[in-house]
Amino acid sequence: MKCKPLPRSFYHRPATEVARALLGKILVHGAVSARIVETEAYLGLEDPAAHAFRGLTTRTKVLFGPPAHAYVYLIYGMYECLNIVAETEGSPGCVLIRALEPLTGLATMRRRRPGVGREEDLANGPGKLTLAMGITRRHNGRDVTRGNLYVCESEHEEAFETGVSARIGIRHAADWPLRFYIAGNRYVSK
DNA sequence: CAATAGATCATCT
DNA sequence: GATGATCTATTGC
Numbered sequence: 001m002k003c004k005p006l007p008r009s010f011y012h013r014p015a016t017e018v019a020r021a022l023l024g025k026i027l028v029h030g031a032v033s034a035r036i037v038e039t040e041a042y043l044g045l046e047d048p049a050a051h052a053f054r055g056l057t058t059r060t061k062v063l064f065g066p067p068a069h070a071y072v073y074l075i076y077g078m079y080e081c082l083n084i085v086a087e088t089e090g091s092p093g094c095v096l097i098r099a100l101e102p103l104t105g106l107a108t109m110r111r112r113r114p115g116v117g118r119e120e121d122l123a124n125g126p127g128k129l130t131l132a133m134g135i136t137r138r139h140n141g142r143d144v145t146r147g148n149l150y151v152c153e154s155e156h157e158e159a160f161e162t163g164v165s166a167r168i169g170i171r172h173a174a175d176w177p178l179r180f181y182i183a184g185n186r187y188v189s190k
Numbered sequence: 191c192a193a194t195a196g197a198t199c200a201t202c203t
Numbered sequence: 204g205a206t207g208a209t210c211t212a213t214t215g216c
Contacts, residue, residue, distance in 0.1 A: 040208070049208070051201095059201060077198030079209050096208060115211095127209045137200095169208055 003028075005150035011067035011086045015041040015093030018086040019180050022095060024157050029133045029149045032105030034123055036097060036151070038181040038188045040167045042083070044092035048172035052092035062141045063092035070149065072130070072140040079127030082135050084144055084151070098168075098179070099124045101187040102132070109133070125189045160185070 003026065011018055019041035026033050042050040044063070051073070052063040062071045063085055071083040071094055087093035100123035102109055109122050109132040116122055123129035130136070135149070144150050161183040166175050168189070181188045 042208075051208080054202080057202080073208090074198095074200060076207060076209050077200075081208060083208085098208085125209070167208070171207090 003152035003155065005145045005152050006068075008066070008068040008145050011084065011144075012088060013086065015043055015086040015095055016178060018084070018093075019095045019178070020162060022084070022097070022151065023162060023180055023182055024154055024160060025151050026103065026154050027097065027100060027133065027151055029135060030105075032108050032133055033103045034100035034129070034133065035103055035154065035187075036099075037101050037185045038097075038099035038124075038179070040096040040098055040180070041086075041178040042094050042096060043178075044087070044094075047176075049167065049170040049174070049176075050092070050094075052094075060092065063094055064090060065141075068143060068145045070135075070139050070142045070144055072135060072137050074137060075127070080130040080136055081126040082130050082133075082139075096126060097129060098126050099181070099187055099189045100129045100132070101185065120186045124187050163188075 019039040022036050022039050025036050044052045052060045056064050066089045067085050069085045082097045083094040085094050123132040163181045163183040164177050165179045167179045
């Protein structure tokens with residue numbers, strides 16, 4: 001993939017905007033890349049569902065840092081979720097990447113996801129995409145504007161309609177419309 | 191098909 | 204000591 005990472009300024013705005021803007025962009029890790037088709041915004045101090053809601057801790061310190069950094073954490077003792085920090089230092093908004101459409105490195109993804117048959121099941125969920133992309137807690141705090149893990153603009157971005165819904169799998173603020181996805185895309189999670 | 195159980199651990203109370 | 208921004212396999216209709 002020959003594309004330049006999105007600049008830090010891209011992430012330097014409200015998490016909700018960044019979540020929408022990330023749809024259709026390309027997530028790259030080494031030789032593996034995939035199109036972002038589903039995201040969720042987490043607002044920070046005003047959002048009871050956000051990790052940062054309870055303040056700055058060892059775990060959430062990346063969220064309180066500058067934008068364009070990866071926040072990767074372990075959930076349910078077993079799966080890892082990838083977020084990208086948005087907004088500005090001290091304002092812990094972030095965007096959870098929920099589903100991807102695989103583009104390059106398909107063989108690598110399949111090796112990391114043994115037993116998966118259909119291509120759309122490789123990365124159509126937060127825990128699945130980190131496995132497929134080879135993203136782990138080692139990447140927590142990584143700068144996403146440089147290095148081998150980054151997001152870039154698609155060369156020929158296709159037009160799409162943005163769907164909006166409530167976020168998935170949370171208890172608090174469960175009805176806030178902060179989940180965004182590419183309408184009709186096969187790779188969006190269920 | 192829909193519903194449910196089990197896996198498994200870092201973080202927080 | 205309980206919980207969680209999940210996934211998969213299995214059971215039940």
